[in-house]
Amino acid sequence: MEQPSLCGTAEDHLPAPPRQPATPPVAAMASMSMSGSLNEEGVRTGISIVELQKLQKLSKETTEKLHRVWDEMGLSPEERSLQLNSLLEAVETVFTQKVGDEVALRDEYISAAASLEKEIDAISEQLGMPRKHFPHGDSGNLMVKLTWLRSHLADFQAIKEERMTKLEDMCTRLQEIRIQMGEIEDNQLMDLDAFLTQEAMQDYESKLIEATHHKTRRIAAIQETIRDITALFEELEYDIQDDIDKAIMEGGEGLGIDMDAVAILSQRARELTDEKISRTERLKQLGSQIQPLWERLDVDTDTRQKFFMDNRGLGVGVIRQCELELERLIHLKQEMMGDLIRNAQAKIQELWDEMKFDDEQREAFTHAHMMAPICEDTLIAHEEEIAVLNIQAELYRPILKAVERYEQLCEERDDYEAKIQDSSRLLSRKGGSALREEEAQRRRVTQGLPRTIEKIKNTIAEYEEEHGPFVLNGRRFVETMDEMEIEHARQLAEAKERKKKSKDTKEDFFPGSASRIPGRTPSKKSAAGTPGGPGSSQRTRPPLGSRNY
Structure with missing residues (x-):
């Protein structure tokens, strides 16, 4: 007997059942599960024609097998309908469970994607780097999206691991330096997650460099x-x-x-x-x-x-x-106290002589110390006096040198004034060189001597302004020098007067003698008189260095 197919109707196989569905339950289930919009190839998106045909074939074969078994068993159409409805419910339960499982899996994918998104956002913020977004948005394939997100997260994690490794190395070195230098550990520098951005890492590296330089300077x-x-x-x-x-x-x-x-x-x-x-x-x-x-x-x-x-x-x-x-x-x-005192006395005497101290200037120290007993105090007094005299001598010496030059020029002036009274000097075989020497001597006397006198007066004025009178042999030297110049001028005037009187006497004694011989005038020699005679202007001068001021 031919068995009815699950894909057929109950009317084709059973006698007039009270209520028979138009489509067998299993076939209807297969048709329902496979229904929906088809793509251009006539297949629902994601399901191939082969898979659809397999489900239809399975439904048909199952229905046929059940009817053959039921025929042998003698089940009535009502019983068969109940069995098929039970089978349909079981199939629906399986399909529903499958759909629920897949929905749960899809939700897991969505949750996993959201978790990856959140983790990527967190690492992106830690690294201070902009993140990428899934190119297909929310309409894309979840498995493709998960793969893309995991790849993007792996890239960020690699960067984070690289930076973390570098930070850990810098942190170790920095903490070692701080410990070596006895500084308190900075807990903020231990929180490396706060330094994962490029700017923060540069700042951390700057802290390490600064600490290294500090250590170098400390060492x-x-x-x-x-x-x-x-x-x-x-x-x-x-x-x-x-x-x-x-x-x-x-x-x-x-x-x-x-x-x-x-x-x-x-x-x-x-x-x-x-x-x-x-x-x-x-x-x-x-x-x-x-x-x-x-x-x-x-x-x-x-x-x-x-x-x-x-x-x-x-x-x-x-x-x-x-x-x-x-x-x-x-x-x-x-x-050696006695010898030392005597040597000091000799030194004092030497300085006194050098500065031309008179007896009154020497007497004060002589009376107080020269006859004092031989002891330390006496030696100290002598040494103190030497110190004072040495200071004074240093101030005196430049002036004394100028005074010595003044004396030399005074001697040369006397020599020159005596020399020019002798007219026979012009008849000497060495008259030319003698005249040149005489001219040089004249310049020294007429030009050098006034300059020396002016220099001495200026120097003594400076000395006396600060130290008091400049005294030689008990008298201010400026006064002595002025008296010497006045005396020289007086002597020179007297010599000229004597010369003039001598000339007048000769003219009275030999009147007209110069005109008795035509073309001849009286010689200068006869007019000047004999050197040393009544008409001579030579004066007696004390030898060099013998002047007492």
Whole structure:
């Protein structure tokens, strides 16, 4: 007996059932599930014709198989309808479950896409980089979108990992530097997620560079302090015993570079500098006492030089040797006190003579100290007087040199004025050179001497404005010089007067003698008179250097 198909109608196979559906349930289910809009090839989007045909074939074969079984079983059309409806419900349940599963999977895809979007947005914000968006928007394939998002996220994660690795390296180095330098850790610098942007990374790198430079400067300052301390150790000939001092001599190894190390080294440097200053002042004090004693005792240069060569530096031993030398010189000075006082007196006498002190100027010191007992106070008084006289002599010497030049020119003036009275000098075989020499002498007397006098007066005026009268042999030299010039002018006028009287006497004694011989005039020699005679203008001058002012 031929079995009805699931794809046919109940009327084709069963006798007049009370209510028979127009389409078998399974076939209707297949038709319903496969219905919908078709594309240009006549197939619903995403389902091929082959797949549709398979479902239809499966529905038909299943219905036919059921009818054959039911025929054998003798099921009535009502029972068969119930069975088919039950099957339809079961199929619908499977289809519904499948649809629900796929919807759930689709929702998972959507949720996963949203999660990826959120993660990409977070990393994009951390990195400070703009993110890309799915090119097809919300209408695109979810699986394609998920693949694209995962790829985009992987790119961002690679950049983040690269930056994080660099930040971790910089953070480690920065923290090491801060620990070495004794600085407190900065927790903000430990939160590396806050420094993932390019600008933040550059800022972090700048902090590392700044810390590195700070460390370099700290090390350089510490090394410079160590060098200074080492130099002071050597200069002071310091005995190294302390552990810190030993570490300093080894280049500062083990001291570190934190602020405690800086404080220790700075304190040590100050202590040694203070010690150097103290020892230097002590040596200066000893030197200021030794040097005058060497001068007093006339210690030879070789002995002094050898002492300097043997006692250089600022060591304790050098100071001790200077103290011993001072003690030796003081003892020697006591033994030579008498000779030292006598030598000082001779020096005072020498300075008095140089500055032409008169007896009154010398008497004050002579009366007070020259006859004093031989003792330290007497020697000190003599040395103080020498110091005062040396200062005065330094001021006197430029003026005394000008005074000496004045005396020389005065002698030359006397010589010149005497020479020009002798007319026979013109008849000498060396008349030409003699005249040239006489002309040079005339310029020195007529030009050089007035300039010298003016210079002396100006120099003495400056001296007297600050130091009081410039006195030689008890008189102001300016007054003495003025008197000398007045005396010279008086003598010169007297000589001219004598010469004139002598000439008048000869004319009265030999009237008309000059006109008795035509073409002849009286000779200058006869008119001038015999040198040294009544008509001569020669004057007697004291020898050079013998003037007493």
